[in-house]
Amino acid sequence: MNELIYFFNYVVVAGSVTGCIYAMGAIGVTLIYSILRFAHFAHADMMTLGAFVVLLLTLAFPHAGDALGLPTAIVMLPLAMIFTSLVAVGIDRVFYQPLRAHGVKPIVMVIASLGVTLMLQGLIRLFSGTGAESLYVEARKAIFRIELPGVTRPIIITEPQVILFVVTLVAVIGLHLFLTRARLGKAMRAMSDNPDLARASGINTKLIITLTWVIAGSLATLAGTLLSLDVAFKPDLSFFLLLPIFAAAIVGGVGHPYGAIAGGFLVGFAETLAVFNWSVLLRPLRDSLPSWIELPNNLALVGTEYKIVVPFFILIAVLVWRPTGLFKGKVI
């Protein structure tokens, strides 16, 4: 039983955490692609930016969350979401919209977003320094240990992880309802489906573009903050997020928000399972194994330091065998 709890802690919980983060990032990437038709490379940096804004707000008001019994960073989330959305819309107006007006090819937009990436990274580093910082300022992270009868090892889950699961669930259901019920949500799908006809129907495409940035910016802030809360804020967070969220978006089928969610969890769990030490699960069988088999101490598929390779591998595999993704998306 102890081994199963170990598996639960290190695969089910850890995989779900990573999956939630990737899913929220990938939804943003996929929405931006489906409305603006380019791969937005600066998306991971929008996640970092959102987390950084939360960090600044938390440093400024370290006890704002005490009254509500929540971590201050969570209380600051709505403000940071608004701020990051405004920055995202601003970036669009200053950098991407003039390019769109010139009718440039998508690759030009991609390169421009790469420029925005470098700019955002530089700006964040300028103010935050290069070190890691905890989003728990003057507070401690609550860790829940759930003891099960008959086992010595407890199920361990942290407060930010619980919040992450709840927030992801609410965000995904909210997005689903928005896209299927709200007039603007349907217009967003219509514009993604057929932009010319959307314009001929009188749909305000500028408003839809702004809305896309607001949703993507808000989700990026949520994901970036909740990840930083669980681990720590680092200015180079985006480096480890960019590839997995793009892999997730492509695996799910680009332009397909539900695919992005599935892709996020697939990539998250694949990563977690690849670095999981399988020898722990085999240990109970040690006595029944023939003597010539010696169980190694570490039996992971790849070392933790090579975790970033896993999404890359998945990405290539999907592009080779199913270029449209799990759900049928647009081929890039």
Add this chain to the structure above:
Amino acid sequence: MPLLEAIDVHGGYGGMNILNGVDMAIEADEVGVIVGPNGAGKSTMLKAVFGLLTITGGEIRLRGDPITNLPPHKLVERGMGFVPQEKNIFQSLSVAENLEMGAFLKPATVSRLKRQIYDIFPPLYDKRHQPAGELSGGQRQMVAMGRALMNEPSVLLLDEPTAGLSPRYMNEIFEQVKRISATGVGVLMVEQNAKQALRIAHRGFVLAAGQNRFTDSGEALLADPQVAKSFLGG
């Protein structure tokens, strides 16, 4: 005063003129049909009316107001509906959602207008929750026209509404066009099936090389031996 009027329209794509002086006029409750050989500028004319290409000379008026070179969304606000020949539905949206998008500018009227469209095109009611891309060609055309009608247009522009349809659906679409125009909507459409289309046309415009060759009532054009010989295949 005609509902929609085009006077000596010149225009084309990227400096190349396709329209070399087209004149057209239709009244409310009339059907105008543009026919002519391939490359005559039929679809181009329709797109010029809807602001999809730059008009370099001449004028277009809606109820007497100049609307030359207004962008499409302004024209939609002024009551113009356009159904392109291709890509004229939102494939991944349900039939009902397609109709809702047509009334994007008038959200308050959506449910009333949806009922009206289902009355005009009964097959759509049963398929209202199905993605429009899964429908047959004729039903897609109904969705496309329904979407444009949801904005309660005073002028409806149809670009080859019967292209690729079976004769049964073709006749049905023409019947609907007649009925729509009878409710006071001016319809201007481009058609390859010239004979059948001219039968329901109050006004017929035979274009060739970007100019009016013949302009008359549909009946008169059908009866004209010269039109029959050169454009209607004898």
